[in-house]
Amino acid sequence: MMQSNLPAPSQLPARIVVEDLNAYFGGAHALxxxxxxxxxxxxxxxxGPSGCGKSTFLRCLNRMHELVxxxxxxxxxxxxxxxxxxxxxxxxRLRRRVGMVFQKPNPFPTMSIRENVLAGLTLNGIRPKDADxxxxxxxxxxxxxxxxxxxxxxxxxxxxxxQQQRLCIARVLAVQPSVILLDEPCSALDPIATxxxxxxxxxxxxxxxxxxVTHNMQQAARVSDYTAFFYMGDLVELDTTQRIFTNxxxxxxxxxxxxxxx
Amino acid sequence: MTTEAxxxxxxxxxxxxxxxxxSHLLHADFGERRRKWFSHFVVALCGVSAVVVLVPxxxxxxxxxxxxxxxxxxDFFTKLPTPVGVAGGGLSNAVLGTLTLIGIASAxxxxxxxxxxxxxxxxxxxxxxxxxxxxxxxxxxxxxxxIGVFVYAVLVVPMKTFSAFAGGVSLAIIMIPTVARxxxxxxxxxxxxxxxxxxxxxxxxxxTSIFIVLRTAAPGILTxxxxxxxxxAGETAPLLFTAFNNRFLSTRLDQxxxxxxxxxxxxxxxxYAEWQQKAWTGAFVLVFVxxxxxxxxxxxxxxxxxxxx
Numbered sequence: 001m002m003q004s005n006l007p008a009p010s011q012l013p014a015r016i017v018v019e020d021l022n023a024y025f026g027g028a029h030a031l032x033x034x035x036x037x038x039x040x041x042x043x044x045x046x047x048g049p050s051g052c053g054k055s056t057f058l059r060c061l062n063r064m065h066e067l068v069x070x071x072x073x074x075x076x077x078x079x080x081x082x083x084x085x086x087x088x089x090x091x092x093r094l095r096r097r098v099g100m101v102f103q104k105p106n107p108f109p110t111m112s113i114r115e116n117v118l119a120g121l122t123l124n125g126i127r128p129k130d131a132d133x134x135x136x137x138x139x140x141x142x143x144x145x146x147x148x149x150x151x152x153x154x155x156x157x158x159x160x161x162x163q164q165q166r167l168c169i170a171r172v173l174a175v176q177p178s179v180i181l182l183d184e185p186c187s188a189l190d191p192i193a194t195x196x197x198x199x200x201x202x203x204x205x206x207x208x209x210x211x212x213v214t215h216n217m218q219q220a221a222r223v224s225d226y227t228a229f230f231y232m233g234d235l236v237e238l239d240t241t242q243r244i245f246t247n248x249x250x251x252x253x254x255x256x257x258x259x260x261x262x
Numbered sequence: 263m264t265t266e267a268x269x270x271x272x273x274x275x276x277x278x279x280x281x282x283x284x285s286h287l288l289h290a291d292f293g294e295r296r297r298k299w300f301s302h303f304v305v306a307l308c309g310v311s312a313v314v315v316l317v318p319x320x321x322x323x324x325x326x327x328x329x330x331x332x333x334x335x336x337d338f339f340t341k342l343p344t345p346v347g348v349a350g351g352g353l354s355n356a357v358l359g360t361l362t363l364i365g366i367a368s369a370x371x372x373x374x375x376x377x378x379x380x381x382x383x384x385x386x387x388x389x390x391x392x393x394x395x396x397x398x399x400x401x402x403x404x405x406x407x408x409i410g411v412f413v414y415a416v417l418v419v420p421m422k423t424f425s426a427f428a429g430g431v432s433l434a435i436i437m438i439p440t441v442a443r444x445x446x447x448x449x450x451x452x453x454x455x456x457x458x459x460x461x462x463x464x465x466x467x468x469x470t471s472i473f474i475v476l477r478t479a480a481p482g483i484l485t486x487x488x489x490x491x492x493x494x495a496g497e498t499a500p501l502l503f504t505a506f507n508n509r510f511l512s513t514r515l516d517q518x519x520x521x522x523x524x525x526x527x528x529x530x531x532x533x534y535a536e537w538q539q540k541a542w543t544g545a546f547v548l549v550f551v552x553x554x555x556x557x558x559x560x561x562x563x564x565x566x567x568x569x570x571x
Binding site for chain 2: 062067069092093094096097099102104106108109119120123124168171172175
């Protein structure tokens with residue numbers, strides 16, 4: 001799947017420009033001076049050993065990091081020429097533009113499949129007139145429609161793990177974000193469900209910018225266009241996935257992708 | 263060479279007395295026998311204590327059923343009390359009064375208790391939450407008669423009358439800590455992934471707390487509500503100063519109102535056999551209502567736990 005003809009990430013139109021980003025948990029300095037460009041409409045994988053700051057980085061992109069007590073961020077994250085950490089930016093509104101899919105599928109247990117798809121809209125006071133069309137279209141988009149179209153009013157938690165995760169992706173798509181953050185989205189799924197979700201990502205990246213944290217290097221190699229390697233709070237290297245896995249510039253990256261540590 | 267010989271030697275010495283070790287395992291010494299005897303003693307002590315706990319409960323139940331059930335009839339719930347010497351009649355005023363008081367207490371206490379629980383669990387994390395939790399605990403430990411006196415001072419005296427409203431307020435104050443505490447504990451049981459899923463969809467914090475977290479915990483909170491109601495249904499002391507009593511059916515909130523506990527107190531301390539019988543029947547009804555509320559709460563908890571796993 002690796003595309004060998006991709007240009008370096010800095011040569012593509014960037015969806016997100018990260019400048020000197022630092023993240024803290026209380027006194028702990030979790031991310032150090034991260035500067036990076038996330039290319040538009042590509043899938044960028046973030047890899048690195050546990051505790052390297054990859055999830056923290058992801059959570060800085062939709063300002064979920066600051067919800068942790070004592071957490072703090074400095075630096076700039078620019079989307080559409082606006083620094084999302086600008087005082088005038090409302091994090092709640094930002095999160096409708098930057099969706100997030102979590103490690104464990106988390107459909108709302110009190111809601112039906114249909115209500116789950118529409119949750120992001122209805123909870124924000126939007127009652128779309130074409131709700132049925134949105135539900136159908138969004139579920140088709142995540143290849144779930146034919147499986148659930150006759151049981152839209154069943155509980156979202158009645159589905160299998162893989163179906164639940166696709167439902168959660170549909171829930172994000174319904175809000176019409178431009179960026180989707182994926183926090184180890186397949187690590188709770190079996191290989192078949194994982195393969196289906198990965199196919200879905202390959203389609204979604206035609207319309208959305210995807211940023212995926214994964215601890216599975218094969219997955220990063222399979223599905224991503226670009227890969228960022230984080231180590232101990234530093235961004236070691238961000239390049240095309242092919243180069244990261246075959247010919248990285250930094251020896252630390254090579255040691256990691258060849259499995260010598262981590 | 264020599265060191266090897268030494269280690270070999272010491273090895274063989276340490277493994278030498280296997281027969282000793284085996285005999286040690288097979289034959290209990292005195293200390294061990296004493297330890298086993300003590301263990302049996304402690305187990306027996308626990309068993310006896312458990313029985314001692316159950317005896318009063320069972321005997322109260324049996325005694326109340328025995329004394330109260332014979333007086334049970336439809337009249338008990340539909341007729342007003344009769345004067346001394348006149349047979350028949352019921353305690354409809356007290357039954358309706360207790361329901362009214364529970365209604366007022368719930369209308370005031372449930373919203374405050376639940377919202378306080380939401381605040382402590384979801385919003386005011388840290389010192390403010392600790393402070394509120396501490397005061398709620400203190401409040402739940404305040405003797406109910408003190409709460410009655412307090413409501414007497416702040417409501418009954420200015421209104422110049424005992425009233426159903428004052429009674430409901432005093433019961434609400436007793437109910438709030440229970441409800442707040444249960445709400446808080448159940449909200450904490452809601453997985454943080456659901457909170458995050460909602461926040462990441464761009465749903466504001468307060469909507470997340472109410473429509474996702476509170477809604478998910480709702481069946482369990484209903485349990486807390488039931489326990490809160492069960493707790494106040496039998497309260498007597500605060501009502502003596504607030505709702506007082508009323509021999510007639512009353513639907514006015516600004517007038518004194520009867521209640522089962524106060525009526526039981528009045529009748530049980532009277533010298534008349536018919537009244538004493540009514541007190542027993544009243545106690546029987548009250549215990550059963552509380553028992554049923556507890557059972558509903560218990561079933562609700564089981565469903566909640568089953569659903570979460």
